Amino acid sequence: MRSLDHPQLSSVSLSDALAALAxxxxxxxxxxxxxxxxHPAGDFDLGVAQSxxxxxxxxxxxxxxxHSRPEGTxxxxxxxxxxxxxFPDLLRTVLTLDADA
Amino acid sequence: MRSLDHPQLSSVSLSDALAALAxxxxxxxxxxxxxxxxHPAGDFDLGVAQSxxxxxxxxxxxxxxxHSRPEGTxxxxxxxxxxxxxFPDLLRTVLTLDADA
DNA sequence: GCATTACATCGATGATCGACGAACATCGAT
DNA sequence: ATCGATGTTCGTCGATCATCGATGTAATGC
Structure with a gap:
């Protein structure tokens, strides 16, 4: 698999992060x-198509x-x-709220 | 002005809130x-059209x-x-991160 | 009454979203 | 060399988004 794009963290906006978490x-x-x-990507069976x-x-x-690290297949x-x-505290805060919901 | 719709907080999902903040x-x-x-809605001059x-x-x-409270015009x-x-801490966390950005 | 103000709503546009199946690429194993 | 497994990418779909100008609406001021 061709290596995947990972943006510099400095170029990731808060809007990008929030939209991803929405x-x-x-x-x-x-x-x-x-x-x-x-985790292998295949570990996530969330009821959506693979694509x-x-x-x-x-x-x-x-x-x-x-971060995605291709290794073999x-x-x-x-x-x-x-x-x-x-983005300090963002992930923890969001996941805590999600667990409660 | 006709009164405006405000959802019950219990029916607002974390996805709704995050999307709004994104x-x-x-x-x-x-x-x-x-x-x-x-604040009157007109106070917000953010470079977008009124609509x-x-x-x-x-x-x-x-x-x-x-919350939006119509009063007169x-x-x-x-x-x-x-x-x-x-959603405890969510607003504070997001706004703190935004101020830093 | 009529004009103005302040905002919502409508209709349209172009972009993006989440979803899917199909096709493609890469690797490991046979 | 072929096959199967694992993921990415492509093309497409309907839905939603952010934006605008135009129109509608309700209250205020003259």
């Missing part, structure tokens, strides 16, 4: 990733939230640790 | 409102973030205090 499917992905580990999942992964990458996804430095 | 023009409106006072501003006001209402806009109970 979708419940994507928040579900992020919640899984909060265990701090890398749709790939679309959401792209949005999360572009929002600076996740698989694609390992994890949170970008620098996201928390760029 | 737009920079709307965040600019919210930031002004954090002084805790009511566009009205559209953003509607999105903020539907996101449960603001004017429309007084303020933050909904219950929003913070529904």
């Amino acid at each position: 979708d419940p499917t994507r928040r579900a992905i992020v919640r899984v990733l909060t265990d701090g580990r890398e 749709t999942l790939s679309h959401h992964m792209k949005k999360l990458r572009q929002g600076g939230i996740t 698989r694609c390992w996804v994890s949170l970008r640790p620098e996201f928390d430095e760029r | 737009d920079p023009t709307r965040r600019a409106i919210v930031r002004v409102l954090t002084d805790g006072r009511e 566009t501003l009205s559209h953003h006001m509607k999105k903020l209402r539907q996101g449960g973030i603001t 004017r429309c007084w806009v303020s933050l909904r205090p219950e929003f913070d109970e529904r």
Whole structure:
């Protein structure tokens, strides 16, 4: 798999990040990733077509939230640790609210 | 002016709220409102047409973030205090990040 | 009454969204 | 070399978005 685009965190706007987090499917992905580990993209069975999942992964990458590391036929996804430095408290706050909802 | 629609806070989803906050023009409106006072809608000169501003006001209402109170020919806009109970810390976190950006 | 003010709503436009299936690319295994 | 598995990308769809100008509406002022 060709390597994937990851924006510089400095070029990710708050609007980008919030828009990425505004979708419940994507928040579900992020919640899984909060265990701090890398997950194969196929781990996320969220009731959408595979191409749709790939679309959401792209949005999360572009929002600076996740990192995708292709390895062999698989694609390992994890949170970008620098996201928390760029937007402190945002992820924690949003995920906490989501869990309550 | 006919009275305006304000959703029950319980029926506002986190997705609704985040989508409302994902737009920079709307965040600019919210930031002004954090002084805790009511502002006439006309106070917000954000470089968009009047109809566009009205559209953003509607999105903020539907996101449960603001309250619009028509009085005479004017429309007084303020933050909904219950929003913070529904989504604790969200507004503060987002606005803090926006100010830094 | 009539004009003005302040805002909402309508209708249109072009962009983007989330969704899908199909096609493509890459890799591991046979 | 072929096959199957894993994901990305493409093309398309209907829906929604942000924007505008024009129109509608209700209250105020003359």
